[in-house]
Amino acid sequence: MSSGMAGANTEQPAGTRRNRTSEAGPAARRASRATDTNTEERVAVWDAVAAYVQEHLLVQKGVWIPTFGSFDTISKDIRTADGTVTLRWPVFQLARNLRAMHHLGSDKDSLPAHREVETLKYSEVAAAASVTWQRGKTCIQSTVSLLSNCLKNGENVAFVLKDIGVLLFEGMSFGIKYYYDFLEKLSGKEKFRKVVFKAPWLLDTLVSRVAPVASLTHSGHLVVFPM
Template sequence: MARQLFLQPHLSPTIEKLERYEFAKIWASTSYHLSLQLALHQAVRIPGIGTFAVVRKRVALSEQDLVIVERPVFRPEKAVVQDHELRYGCKDFPGHQDFEQLPYAEIASENAVSEGTVELYMERTTHLFHACVENGQNVAIIWRDVGMLIVQGKDMKMRFYLHFLERLNGTGKMLQALLEMPEMRDSVISRHDTAASQTSSGRVIVLPWYQLETVPKMPALIDLKGCVKGKGDGLWCEPAPAANLCARDQCRNPRAGFP
């Protein structure tokens, strides 16, 4: 029955609203569990997309001050890069490691749907991602608790949210050392940044909602104190995430429907 959701071109307004809300909740749970597994140092493979992991690096703040940082990394599947001739740099991904899958059964239980429905939504997102890349469109997959994977032309880049890096490293020396690493200088964004602002054209298809997002390019810059510099010279710091927001409120645009 769940597979028919994407085969019916015309659903009643009530069913369409329910479907969008259900999808928003499921994706919010998916994002949360991805961040949780990474915080527990479990590498996570998302079929058709790639694998996330966390590596530990010894970084020198000074000649006598060494810290060990927790750095998230992403490696796309070889087939994704080869089939679409994408460019992606990943030099220090841990090898010979056990990879976990997202806990589909737990995500399904949290949202009172079947495990097959969760898998169907994931397959749909993966299919749309490949279709957009094949058509030469800018595309971004958003995980609100982790970051966003962006393909612009032939370039693929994973950018991680500052609040996720803080979850891994805290807000002290570890975070400072991580942000100063050359590998992270163009890989950190604020939760307030949009996917479109990370592209030169200011246009991108945002997944999993399959929504065209356009915005004038005005990227925010994050300083080493965790503050964001936007228009003008003012600085503002990210507020702490609200603990009790529902999944619909936490998703970027739960009102955006399916194509």
């Protein structure tokens, strides 16, 4: 996805939670009123989800978040003038129900065919977010429903995953851009730094923590999750 269009001055950095209702589209506002989780709780739960995912990816274990999608890592060969370097690369596969319902095309990187991933443990996420198991699960499910509602109404969406990156939905496509330091952790700082400037196209897979989220889309307008 293009990162060429600059956002408005009112946009906050990609890693910042945007809590004001006015920043959400009409579909998001309607759906948000129908859920029973508040913004602070939703952010805490999804930050815990992101921490859980990152912890597992760093030890090469995949995670499935029911109705949302799966995270895992693959070996990715990066060809440079000095030879080929193999990196550990994160992959997100959107849940089939969301892809089919909203006719979304798949990202170019996919998970291995018969790779088994672990189902997200709601109890661990809830404990980290200081909510009950039931509240944690409800929060995740309601957020996915809210996301689906926004996509149904044709709104572009940026889903911020703390310390991992930003999942982008624009039109009928989706993809994910990662934070530089997260990719460093997966492959090793020295190896990643050695290759990233010798394969300039890798820079297109990165997102800055301080970049306006609106700069990640052609339209300059996004609904930002979690909200």
